[in-house]
Amino acid sequence: MKKETFINEKIPHESAIKHVSGKAHYTDDIPEPPGTLYGAIGWSKKAHAIIKKINLDEVIKSEGVVAVVTADDIIGRNDVGPVYDGDPIFPKKAEYYGQPLYAVAATTTELARKAVLKAKISYKTLKPITTIQEALKKKSFVLKEKVIKKGEALKAIENSPYYLKGNFTTGSQEHFALEGQAAFVVPQEDNDFKVFSKTQHPSETQQIIAKMLNQKSNTITVETRRLGGSFGGTETQSFIFAAICTLLSKKTKCAVKLRLDRDDDIIITGKRHDFYSEYEVGFDELGVIKGLKLKLASRCGISPDLSGAINDRALLHIDNAYYLENVLVENYLCKTNTASNTAFRGFGGNQGMMAIENIIDHIATSLKKDSAEIRRRNFYQKKKKNITHYNMKIEDNVMQEIFDQLIKSSNYKSRQLRIKKFNSENKYIKKGIALTPVKFGISFTTWHLNQAGALVHIYYNDGSVHVNTGAIEMGQGTYTKIAQLAANALGLPFSKIKVSATRTDKVPNTSASAASSTTDLNGAATLNAISKIKMNLAAYVKRKYKIKNSEAVYENGIVKFKGKSFRFNQLVKEAYLNRVSLSSSGFYTTPKIHFDKKKFKGRPFLYFCYSAAVSEVMIDTLTGENKILRADILHDAGKAINPAIEMGQIEGGFVQGAGWLGCEEVNWKTNGQITTHSPSTYKIPAVSDMPEKFNAEIFKKGKNIENVINKSKTTGEPPLMNAMSVFFAIKNAISSIGNYNINPNLNAPATPEKILMSIKKLKKNI
Numbered sequence: 001m002k003k004e005t006f007i008n009e010k011i012p013h014e015s016a017i018k019h020v021s022g023k024a025h026y027t028d029d030i031p032e033p034p035g036t037l038y039g040a041i042g043w044s045k046k047a048h049a050i051i052k053k054i055n056l057d058e059v060i061k062s063e064g065v066v067a068v069v070t071a072d073d074i075i076g077r078n079d080v081g082p083v084y085d086g087d088p089i090f091p092k093k094a095e096y097y098g099q100p101l102y103a104v105a106a107t108t109t110e111l112a113r114k115a116v117l118k119a120k121i122s123y124k125t126l127k128p129i130t131t132i133q134e135a136l137k138k139k140s141f142v143l144k145e146k147v148i149k150k151g152e153a154l155k156a157i158e159n160s161p162y163y164l165k166g167n168f169t170t171g172s173q174e175h176f177a178l179e180g181q182a183a184f185v186v187p188q189e190d191n192d193f194k195v196f197s198k199t200q201h202p203s204e205t206q207q208i209i210a211k212m213l214n215q216k217s218n219t220i221t222v223e224t225r226r227l228g229g230s231f232g233g234t235e236t237q238s239f240i241f242a243a244i245c246t247l248l249s250k251k252t253k254c255a256v257k258l259r260l261d262r263d264d265d266i267i268i269t270g271k272r273h274d275f276y277s278e279y280e281v282g283f284d285e286l287g288v289i290k291g292l293k294l295k296l297a298s299r300c301g302i303s304p305d306l307s308g309a310i311n312d313r314a315l316l317h318i319d320n321a322y323y324l325e326n327v328l329v330e331n332y333l334c335k336t337n338t339a340s341n342t343a344f345r346g347f348g349g350n351q352g353m354m355a356i357e358n359i360i361d362h363i364a365t366s367l368k369k370d371s372a373e374i375r376r377r378n379f380y381q382k383k384k385k386n387i388t389h390y391n392m393k394i395e396d397n398v399m400q401e402i403f404d405q406l407i408k409s410s411n412y413k414s415r416q417l418r419i420k421k422f423n424s425e426n427k428y429i430k431k432g433i434a435l436t437p438v439k440f441g442i443s444f445t446t447w448h449l450n451q452a453g454a455l456v457h458i459y460y461n462d463g464s465v466h467v468n469t470g471a472i473e474m475g476q477g478t479y480t481k482i483a484q485l486a487a488n489a490l491g492l493p494f495s496k497i498k499v500s501a502t503r504t505d506k507v508p509n510t511s512a513s514a515a516s517s518t519t520d521l522n523g524a525a526t527l528n529a530i531s532k533i534k535m536n537l538a539a540y541v542k543r544k545y546k547i548k549n550s551e552a553v554y555e556n557g558i559v560k561f562k563g564k565s566f567r568f569n570q571l572v573k574e575a576y577l578n579r580v581s582l583s584s585s586g587f588y589t590t591p592k593i594h595f596d597k598k599k600f601k602g603r604p605f606l607y608f609c610y611s612a613a614v615s616e617v618m619i620d621t622l623t624g625e626n627k628i629l630r631a632d633i634l635h636d637a638g639k640a641i642n643p644a645i646e647m648g649q650i651e652g653g654f655v656q657g658a659g660w661l662g663c664e665e666v667n668w669k670t671n672g673q674i675t676t677h678s679p680s681t682y683k684i685p686a687v688s689d690m691p692e693k694f695n696a697e698i699f700k701k702g703k704n705i706e707n708v709i710n711k712s713k714t715t716g717e718p719p720l721m722n723a724m725s726v727f728f729a730i731k732n733a734i735s736s737i738g739n740y741n742i743n744p745n746l747n748a749p750a751t752p753e754k755i756l757m758s759i760k761k762l763k764k765n766i
């Protein structure tokens, strides 16, 4: 009989049928006990103001209202900042438009939402800082600036035969997960609280609530079964809602549910950091970069939140796939009176990568060369030119193979010629094409977060298996992949494994499900727990049957020791009757990594993910409208655990990235009021925005050279960056108007308006 592995197989997502039939329980679907109350949040209408008085009389009197909470109800820490303070639950001074100031619990959500509107607040308005430029001018920062250096950038630039300078911005992005922010709290005996939260980070939710209440962590249990997407939006920014919901539950002694209206969700929470860069680059006649000076500034909003780590990841990705010998980067973390910007798929890495990709593109136009060729010439090499600007040696480089294979499979070169011909024959419609690489570092850059725990039980009566870990299922399929790993390790059918809701009293002290590392970490912890149970079983068999070699093969429901075989079910039953433990915790820490954040040197990543994409676009030069005609992606997923699920990440990530660099635009008025707070004003990609032809493939020769579960590589964040090709294809199309002689002035996102303005500017220079 062929070995059943359940690995490298396209097993459907464990909740696929529940997802599409509406039977999957999200936080808002959890059945409510009688007497459950519903919350709503009242927030600041000023971006920067001293709050002179909040009069809540009318709110309290409003129909259905049971309780109101303000800062006065918080006896412990009035802050949900994950690393630093700066994110008050209810502040003294309003620092952004949308900042929560109070909350109510009422008998229905509708009545709660009506009630919060009745507050009378008197403000003393202060001048807000809303843009990166203003913050730079006023030196308004959330953390100290950082300078990183390798070699002698200024000298190298001076000695280079060619020189360019410019500036570039990438835009913000709203997470827009299908499921919005939600929390549901049920009070327990002894003032304990059971908290259901839409969060990527149950353990930190638990700690933050404990600190707010001045209670011990062991009085708070946080449970999360699944998220309807998240993308970083609940790595920290779910905390305030879980905290407020608990506060309401404590005050009313009732179960309370707090589910945000989409507009409130967008207005209250932070988004992707937009970045502004200024560059000076020296290069040779082949377009090889000799020296780079970069200024990188991000809009962080009111507080540090995760901005330190996000800007670090940007700095760690200003090389993307390119060897940079001489680098000088200044990094500014701008404090603005806007919601605190936060984790978003890519976590600053993609912003850093766009900065260098834009420079390479600029170099290519200035030399009148194909940008793919310039990219290729700057790649890290295998034997030399393989040390990053943070001193890590790259040992797993497959960039060149992927790039070359994709050039062939996508017919990049012949299509490029056809496009040039098309453009010379068409006056108003122009096409563009671009090929961009991705190299993305895997591991949390904060060393201690690279750990995970698991809990595995085997039930003796039927041999079924229960797994619990710190991993959060957010649609990415981590429960499915962890169940596949467990099935494979135990030689059992997939159907015998159950992964249960993530819960702080089962597996404690977990890291956020983030940094594309969830399955790598939690899957390995699960395998560790299973190996411990196997050791118990082996010790028993050795003792009982006098077997010398206690190694066993677990396959197709059979456990084979040398000289003795058991049916799995038989073995566990027998082991139970002989008083052998069939349960274990497991633990995993990522090996090899170390990083000195001060010196900015070390090995922050266990490995890199590689990918490349070719996009072809069409733009209407009269309206700025645009369309992705075709996208070809070749993505390294190592030996993929579940090629179907990885493909979902690869395709979905691309479309989300195309949204970030294309149609999605977050805007604020000069008074700090966000104007893009609903789907009517904020456009995410729709089905119709998918590439007409979409050829995504997993790199067949992929194999993780590091000891990562099953030699796989994560997908997660990196596929988003394949969409860089869309932006540069648009730029390429615009460039055709000037016969490819002029570098178009185009910032991201390339909305139709921006495309039109870019064309207009370019035409002036012809």
Ligand code: LUZ
Binding pocket: 306, 309, 313, 343, 346, 347, 443, 444, 445, 446, 449, 514, 515, 516
């Ligand atoms: N979160 C985090 C992340 O705390 N540290 C990271 O390095 C990271 N990287 C990507 C996404 N989330």
Ligand code: MOS
Binding pocket: 200, 231, 232, 233, 235, 343, 344, 345, 346, 347, 513, 514, 515, 516, 717
């Ligand atoms: Mo993330 S940006 O890995 O939550």
